[in-house]
Amino acid sequence: xxxxxxxxxxxxxxxxxxxxxxxxxxxxxxxxxxxxxxxxxxxxxxxxxxxxxxxxxxxxxxxxxxxxxxxxxxxxxxxxxxxxxxxxxxxxxxxxxxxxxxxxxxxxxxxxxxxxxxxxxxxxxxxxxxxxxxxxxxxxxxxxxxxxxxxxxxxxxxxxxxxxxxxxxxxxxxxxxxxxxxxxxxxxxxxxxxxxxxxxxxxxxxxxxxxxxxxxxxxxxxxxxxxxxxxxxxxxxxxxxxxxxxxxxxxxxxxxxxxxxxxxxxxxxxxxxxxxxxxxxxxxxxxxxxxxxxxxxxxxxxxxxxxxxxxxxxxxxxxxxxxxxxxxxxxxxxxxxxxxxxxxxxxxxxxxxxxxxxxxxxxxxxxxxxxxxxxxxxxxxxxxxxxxxxxxxxxxxxxxxxxxxxxxxxxxxxxxxxxxxxxxxxxxxxxxxxxxxxxxxxxxxxxxxxxxxxxxxxxxxxxxxxxxxxxxxxxxxxxxxxxxxxxxxxxxx
RNA sequence: GACAAGGUGGCUGAAAGGUUAAGGCAGCGGACUGCAACUCCGCUUUUUAUGAGUUCGAAUCUCAUCCUUGUCUCCA
Numbered sequence: 001x002x003x004x005x006x007x008x009x010x011x012x013x014x015x016x017x018x019x020x021x022x023x024x025x026x027x028x029x030x031x032x033x034x035x036x037x038x039x040x041x042x043x044x045x046x047x048x049x050x051x052x053x054x055x056x057x058x059x060x061x062x063x064x065x066x067x068x069x070x071x072x073x074x075x076x077x078x079x080x081x082x083x084x085x086x087x088x089x090x091x092x093x094x095x096x097x098x099x100x101x102x103x104x105x106x107x108x109x110x111x112x113x114x115x116x117x118x119x120x121x122x123x124x125x126x127x128x129x130x131x132x133x134x135x136x137x138x139x140x141x142x143x144x145x146x147x148x149x150x151x152x153x154x155x156x157x158x159x160x161x162x163x164x165x166x167x168x169x170x171x172x173x174x175x176x177x178x179x180x181x182x183x184x185x186x187x188x189x190x191x192x193x194x195x196x197x198x199x200x201x202x203x204x205x206x207x208x209x210x211x212x213x214x215x216x217x218x219x220x221x222x223x224x225x226x227x228x229x230x231x232x233x234x235x236x237x238x239x240x241x242x243x244x245x246x247x248x249x250x251x252x253x254x255x256x257x258x259x260x261x262x263x264x265x266x267x268x269x270x271x272x273x274x275x276x277x278x279x280x281x282x283x284x285x286x287x288x289x290x291x292x293x294x295x296x297x298x299x300x301x302x303x304x305x306x307x308x309x310x311x312x313x314x315x316x317x318x319x320x321x322x323x324x325x326x327x328x329x330x331x332x333x334x335x336x337x338x339x340x341x342x343x344x345x346x347x348x349x350x351x352x353x354x355x356x357x358x359x360x361x362x363x364x365x366x367x368x369x370x371x372x373x374x375x376x377x378x379x380x381x382x383x384x385x386x387x388x389x390x391x392x393x394x395x396x397x398x399x400x401x402x403x404x405x406x407x408x409x410x411x412x413x414x415x416x417x418x419x420x421x422x423x424x425x426x427x428x429x430x431x432x433x434x435x436x437x438x439x440x441x442x443x444x445x446x447x448x449x450x451x452x453x454x455x456x457x458x459x460x461x462x463x464x465x466x467x468x469x470x471x472x473x474x475x476x477x478x479x480x481x482x483x484x485x486x487x488x489x490x491x492x493x
Numbered sequence: 494g495a496c497a498a499g500g501u502g503g504c505u506g507a508a509a510g511g512u513u514a515a516g517g518c519a520g521c522g523g524a525c526u527g528c529a530a531c532u533c534c535g536c537u538u539u540u541u542a543u544g545a546g547u548u549c550g551a552a553u554c555u556c557a558u559c560c561u562u563g564u565c566u567c568c569a
């Protein structure tokens with residue numbers, strides 16, 4: 001029997017602001033859409049937290065036995081800029097500055113994004129559609145919205161008529177904003193005089209002569225509005241009603257609100273059953289911003305090539321750090337926090353290795369494996385509560401250490417359950433990876449073994465100076481010697 | 494200004510009305526060690542931003558104040 005049949009998964013729905021029992025449209029199948037990155041620069045660390053959260057969601061759904069179609073788009077058509085370059089596409093702007101083709105920028109940063117997701121052990125989505133690959137469908141959707149009378153054309157651009165939509169539907173259903181609020185609190189921007197109302201948003205923008213990225217349409221040579229691609233691609237690949245739609249908290253308004261308006265206009269139904277929003281990531285208790293230098297790239301964490309963190313951290317540690325917080329909480333990223341996570345992560349991994357060599361006894365004492373397993377599922381079923389899951393995992397760690405010291409026993413049956421459950425949660429669900437025991441090449445190993453032997457002899461002669469010299473100099477090369485009862489081992493950092 | 498999410502120990506971060514407020518890190522003590530490091534065991538800390546209210550009972554509900562973060566038309 002599939003695990004989902006015996007697990008009551010609850011998901012916090014941003015739409016209802018409450019936890020709801022998860023019931024997919026089609027039994028056993030889940031359609032999930034997550035707003036992907038804009039590939040006009042390196043992927044932001046905050047994006048990584050969001051995508052990592054949904055990677056975990058994806059993984060848990062798979063673990064429960066659902067057949068999941070996970071769609072995460074690539075925004076490569078670019079966005080309008082809001083400042084002096086009104087009407088200019090971000091990607092086009094970047095391209096001009098760097099004197100390369102727009103699609104060259106897109107290609108470069110798409111590759112960068114995929115490199116990062118691979119290094120951080122993300123499962124690839126089922127479909128990763130691009131906005132530029134769906135211009136035709138976007139034009140078709142604009143036509144449909146116009147036919148329904150919810151959009152109008154001005155000077156080659158098409159805008160969504162928010163006020164009209166709000167007469168029969170609820171614009172603000174997700175964000176809690178009302179049209180009245182919007183009217184009173186909208187900045188007046190230059191160059192948007194084409195709109196009937198400042199709340200209206202663009203479905204199609206006519207490109208000016210400087211704009212490089214452009215496509216023909218019934219209205220003008222131009223480009224689609226930003227919100228449109230997600231409506232188009234989610235309905236194309238997942239249908240009119242999708243189970244889960246995710247994204248960062250900052251996309252709730254206007255992006256997701258506009259998506260609802262567009263899709264609802266076309267289909268007449270609520271397009272998304274469960275809206276999930278991942279919270280923001282702070283860096284040293286401050287928001288991340290390139291301008292202030294409070295900024296770090298996902299890549300720089302791994303290499304240690306940055307001025308924010310004391311050292312390099314592995315992707316596994318970063319993942320563990322992220323999973324120690326709930327996805328709906330603001331998380332504060334810092335060197336201290338990562339150092340703490342690294343220790344905890346190593347402790348967990350060490351215990352897992354230990355478990356491999358544990359031998360079963362006739363009975364289990366001091367640990368109820370089945371009850372513990374249930375607690376792990378309960379945590380995940382409660383809106384993907386990974387921090388509580390991890391707290392539970394450490395209960396098992398403690399028990400494993402007792403087993404290692406022969407202070408506790410475990411039956412064969414329980415041992416099998418413990419192993420499969422830990423493997424499932426640690427590797428399949430949390431997506432943590434066993435650090436490669438990078439003992440280096442055989443040659444390095446031989447050299448280090450030789451030094452260990454020399455040190456052993458020195459120690460036997462009570463030549464502490466030589467013994468410590470070998471230890472310290474190896475340590476400064478990143479090779480740590482570990483003296484144990486059964487001799488000395490080493491690890492490469 | 495409006496809307497949204499928050500403010501929990503030295504740090505990080507769970508718990509969302511009910512006996513002792515998870516877990517990780519740090520700290521302290523111990524085992525191991527030539528001394529350390531690594532590893533393991535044990536222990537310690539918070540009364541939950543502030544003030545008031547509701548309740549038999551509140552971190553959890555209400556109100557006010559202060560503070561943080563996000564959004565406000567195209568940045569996850």
